[in-house]
Each structure stands twice: as C-alpha cells, then as structure tokens.
Amino acid sequence: MRKLSELRQRIDQIDEQLLQLLNERAELAKQIGEIKSRNDKPFFTPEREQMIYRRLQQLNRGPLTQEQIVGIFREIISISRALEKAPTVAYWGPEGTFTHAAALKCFGRAAHYISVESIPDVFAAVEQANADYGVVPIENSLAGVVPETLDMFPLTNARICAEVYVP
Incomplete structure (x- = not known):
C-alpha cells in the first residue's frame, strides 16, 4: 500500500495538470467568445452544452457518478462562458x-x-x-x-x- 505522502504528491501532480488544462480551455473559450462576438452568435448554446455532457458521460468510467461529472463540467462551462461574456x-x-x-x-x-x-x-x-x-x-x-x-x-x-x- 502506498504511503499517504506519495498519494498526496500524486494528487498535487494531477492538480497541476488540471490547472494547466483548465487554463488552456479558458484561453480557447475566450477565442470562441471573440469569434461569436464578431459573428453576432449567441454566447449561450444549451444544445452544445448538452452534447458535451452526454459525450463526457459516455466516456466516464467512474468512480465519479454521471451526475458528478455533469456538475463539475457545468461549472467549468459556466466559468468558460463567463470568460466569453x-x-x-x-x-x-x-x-x-x-x-x-x-x-x-x-x-x-x-x-x-x-x-x-x-x-x-x-x-x-x-x-x-x-x-x-x-x-x-x-x-x-x-x-x-x-x-x-x-x-x-x-x-x-x-x-x-x-x-x-x-x-
């Protein structure tokens, strides 16, 4: 069995990767917002968000539940949308x-x-x-x-x- 310190160190590494990926996603969301703004497209597209949730639920192998996956990504999408507008x-x-x-x-x-x-x-x-x-x-x-x-x-x-x- 791994030591507590080893597990925490691995979580720290994963958190750093998540941080990098979230910031990369945020940059892409800002670019999408600029394109939407230039082309007079709506910032809120519920169909697209539902597609994202369904795709992620299909990919999810646990231990997170489908509801937890949607909850996590709802907030990621909400923050990304806020970066757009x-x-x-x-x-x-x-x-x-x-x-x-x-x-x-x-x-x-x-x-x-x-x-x-x-x-x-x-x-x-x-x-x-x-x-x-x-x-x-x-x-x-x-x-x-x-x-x-x-x-x-x-x-x-x-x-x-x-x-x-x-x-």
Whole structure:
C-alpha cells in the first residue's frame, strides 16, 4: 500500500495538470467568445452544452457518478462562458427556490443573477435588457402548468432557449 505522502504528491501532480488544462480551455473559450462576438452568435448554446455532457458521460468510467461529472463540467462551462461574456439571468423568487435552482443548473455559478418578485418581472428584465436570460416555471409538481408564465409569451418577444428539470 502506498504511503499517504506519495498519494498526496500524486494528487498535487494531477492538480497541476488540471490547472494547466483548465487554463488552456479558458484561453480557447475566450477565442470562441471573440469569434461569436464578431459573428453576432449567441454566447449561450444549451444544445452544445448538452452534447458535451452526454459525450463526457459516455466516456466516464467512474468512480465519479454521471451526475458528478455533469456538475463539475457545468461549472467549468459556466466559468468558460463567463470568460466569453458572463450572462445576467433574472429568475422569479428568492434564492433557494426551485426557479433559482433551475437557473443555477442551467447557467452555473459564474453567471450574474437577479432575483425578481414576479413572473412578469422576469420577462420585463429581459425585455428591458436588464438581463440576458430569464428563468420562469412552465409547470410544477404542485399545480401543473403555470398559466401566468404561458400568458407572458405572446405579450413579449421572449422565447424558450432551454429546458431544465429540477427534482
């Protein structure tokens, strides 16, 4: 059995490699952000992020779980996106609500968050360019479909760009 000091030394070596690779990834993300900016492309592309998660889950052989892999890479992607352009995200309700959890699950911790008091306030924040994205409930486990959210779509230019399930 290896000694504790040997194991820690190996972890230190791996951490150095991870640091180098994360910085290399960050540089590439910045370059991608510049290309997106020049070509007027969206900075948030949920389809691409889902492809990354699925690919990494297929490659994962453990001991990390699939959920842990997604959680780790959600934050890496969130930080990378912030290097391109950190999005401002409006969500309904205080911190700790399901809507806040959905926002974090979608955008990660590197986004800027604005808590608002009502569903119409989320739409207004996006319409008035106070937020790049809004997170609202379409349906929930207690009441089913949330009509207040659905009623707002025809009244605004908002569109759905991602869907998040919060258990």
